[in-house]
Amino acid sequence: MSSTSRRSFLGAGLAGPALASVRPGGRALPQARGAAQEYKLTYGTLGKTGLRVTRMAFGCMTTSDPSVIERAADMGINFFDTARVYQGGNNERMVGAALRKYRDKVYIASKTKAEDRRTALADLETSLRELQTDHLDVWYLHSRSSPSMVNEEVLEAQRIAKRDGKIRFAGVSFHDGHREMIPAMMKLNHFDVFLISYNFTMDAWIEPLIEQARKANIGMVAMKGLAGGVRPTVSVYKVPADRLNRLNRTGAAVAAIKWVLKNPYIDTIIPSIVDNDQLEENLRAMAAPFTEADARLLAARLEEIRPYYCRMCGSCKGACPKGMPVSDVLRFLMYAEGYGQFGLGRENYQSLPAELRSIRCAECGSCAVRCPNGVRVAERLMRAQEVFG
Ligand code: SF4
Ligand code: SF4
Structure with missing residues (x-):
C-alpha cells in the first residue's frame, strides 16, 4: 500500500x-x-x-x-x-x-x-x-x-x-x-x-x-x-x-x-x-x-496527557443527562490548549446550539459521565466553559 x-x-x-x-x-x-x-x-x-x-x-x-x-x-x-x-x-x-x-x-x-x-x-x-x-x-x-x-x-x-x-x-x-x-x-x-x-x-x-x-x-x-x-x-x-x-x-x-x-x-x-x-x-x-x-x-x-486528552472513543456518548457533547467540547478545548489555536476552539464552541452553551458543569453536582480512559471530564468541561463561554 x-x-x-x-x-x-x-x-x-x-x-x-x-x-x-x-x-x-x-x-x-x-x-x-x-x-x-x-x-x-x-x-x-x-x-x-x-x-x-x-x-x-x-x-x-x-x-x-x-x-x-x-x-x-x-x-x-x-x-x-x-x-x-x-x-x-x-x-x-x-x-x-x-x-x-x-x-x-x-x-x-x-x-x-x-x-x-x-x-x-x-x-x-x-x-x-x-x-x-x-x-x-x-x-x-x-x-x-x-x-x-x-x-x-x-x-x-x-x-x-x-x-x-x-x-x-x-x-x-x-x-x-x-x-x-x-x-x-x-x-x-x-x-x-x-x-x-x-x-x-x-x-x-x-x-x-x-x-x-x-x-x-x-x-x-x-x-x-x-x-x-x-x-x-x-x-x-x-x-x-x-x-x-x-x-x-x-x-x-x-x-x-x-x-x-x-x-x-x-x-x-x-x-x-x-x-x-x-x-x-x-x-x-x-x-x-x-x-x-x-x-x-x-x-x-500518554501517561502525561491522560487526565486531559479525550481519546474520542465514543464511550461517553449520551451519558450526560443534559445532552453535553462531551468529546466535541473536549476537542475544542484541545484546539485551544493543545494546538495553541484559541480562536479555532472558540469558533467551534460558539457553533454549538445555545442550550448546550448555557450548560454549566459547575452547577451539576456530580458528573454522570465516567470516562474509562481517565479524562477528568467535568474539570475539563468547566475549563472549556470558562475560557469559551
Ligand atoms: S469516554 Fe473519555 S476518552 Fe472516550 S470520548 Fe468520552 S471523555 Fe473522551
Ligand atoms: S458535569 Fe457536565 S457533563 Fe457531567 S453530567 Fe453534569 S452537565 Fe453533564
Missing part, C-alpha cells in the same frame, strides 16, 4: 541552499542554518481513488503562513487538506493562493459541514472559488459523528458534484464514533475516502475496523495523529508560550507520526503544520522506522 520513491523535486524552490551529501534514496532538507539533514518521500495509494499521495501530507487547518505550504509543495508533499470553515473561511483563500502555481502537481481536499444539498453545493462553489481551482480531488462531508449526520441530501450533493466534474472523489470525516461510523459508512457504498482520528492513544479495537475499510478499497487518511499536539498545554502546565515550540520538538511529535504510519492500512496522515521546523520534522518522520525508543516516549506521553 505504501512505497518509497525517488521522484524528482517539484518546482525550483531548492535552488538556493547547498545540499549535503545524501544516501541513495534520500534527499537533503534545504536549511538556512546548520548541516542539511536527510529525508525521503514515501507514498501510499489512496484506496480506490488510485491517487499516489505522500504518506506525510499537509493539514492546513492551523497554518497561517502560505510560504510554509509553498515550501512543502516544493519539497514534494502532494496532498493538502483544508475545509470551508477553517479560520472563519479564510484558510481556503490562503491555501488557494499558496498552491495556485502547483495546482497540476498536488491534490487538494476540502470539506463541508452543510446538512442539506443546496447549502453543500453552495459551499462547494465557494471552496472552488477560494481555492482558485475548477475541481477538488477529495470533498469530505465534514465532522459527522453519527450515521444520522450523513443524510440522502448531502450524499446527493456529492453525486452531483462528481457528475459535474467539480470533485473527483467523495469522502467523509469523523472524529469519534469509529465503532459505529466505519461499518455504517462502508455499508452506504458511496465513499472513496475516510478521514478519521487515529493516534497512539486509541484502543486496539479500532485496528480491525481500519483494516476492514482499507481492504474494501477505501482510502484511509489519519487526522489528530499527534493527539492534541502531544505536548503539555499552556494552561495545565503553565508553560510560557515561547517554550511551546521547543516542547513540541522533544521527539514525541515525530514518534506519534511514525506510530500512525506504521499501520499499512493508513494511506497518509495530515498533521497540522505551522512553520518550517514542523515541516522538516514531519518530513523526517515519513520514512523513519518506529522504534522501541519511540514506543517508550509515547507511553510516557
Whole structure:
C-alpha cells in the first residue's frame, strides 16, 4: 500500500541552499542554518481513488503562513487538506493562493459541514472559488459523528458534484464514533475516502475496523495523529508560550507520526503544520522506522496527557443527562490548549446550539459521565466553559 520513491523535486524552490551529501534514496532538507539533514518521500495509494499521495501530507487547518505550504509543495508533499470553515473561511483563500502555481502537481481536499444539498453545493462553489481551482480531488462531508449526520441530501450533493466534474472523489470525516461510523459508512457504498482520528492513544479495537475499510478499497487518511499536539498545554502546565515550540520538538511529535504510519492500512496522515521546523520534522518522520525508543516516549506521553486528552472513543456518548457533547467540547478545548489555536476552539464552541452553551458543569453536582480512559471530564468541561463561554 505504501512505497518509497525517488521522484524528482517539484518546482525550483531548492535552488538556493547547498545540499549535503545524501544516501541513495534520500534527499537533503534545504536549511538556512546548520548541516542539511536527510529525508525521503514515501507514498501510499489512496484506496480506490488510485491517487499516489505522500504518506506525510499537509493539514492546513492551523497554518497561517502560505510560504510554509509553498515550501512543502516544493519539497514534494502532494496532498493538502483544508475545509470551508477553517479560520472563519479564510484558510481556503490562503491555501488557494499558496498552491495556485502547483495546482497540476498536488491534490487538494476540502470539506463541508452543510446538512442539506443546496447549502453543500453552495459551499462547494465557494471552496472552488477560494481555492482558485475548477475541481477538488477529495470533498469530505465534514465532522459527522453519527450515521444520522450523513443524510440522502448531502450524499446527493456529492453525486452531483462528481457528475459535474467539480470533485473527483467523495469522502467523509469523523472524529469519534469509529465503532459505529466505519461499518455504517462502508455499508452506504458511496465513499472513496475516510478521514478519521487515529493516534497512539486509541484502543486496539479500532485496528480491525481500519483494516476492514482499507481492504474494501477505501482510502484511509489519519487526522489528530499527534493527539492534541502531544505536548503539555499552556494552561495545565503553565508553560510560557515561547517554550511551546521547543516542547513540541522533544521527539514525541515525530514518534506519534511514525506510530500512525506504521499501520499499512493508513494511506497518509495530515498533521497540522505551522512553520518550517514542523515541516522538516514531519518530513523526517515519513520514512523513519518506529522504534522501541519511540514506543517508550509515547507511553510516557500518554501517561502525561491522560487526565486531559479525550481519546474520542465514543464511550461517553449520551451519558450526560443534559445532552453535553462531551468529546466535541473536549476537542475544542484541545484546539485551544493543545494546538495553541484559541480562536479555532472558540469558533467551534460558539457553533454549538445555545442550550448546550448555557450548560454549566459547575452547577451539576456530580458528573454522570465516567470516562474509562481517565479524562477528568467535568474539570475539563468547566475549563472549556470558562475560557469559551
Ligand atoms: S471523555 Fe473519555 S469516554 Fe468520552 S470520548 Fe473522551 S476518552 Fe472516550
Ligand atoms: S458535569 Fe457536565 S457533563 Fe457531567 S453530567 Fe453534569 S452537565 Fe453533564
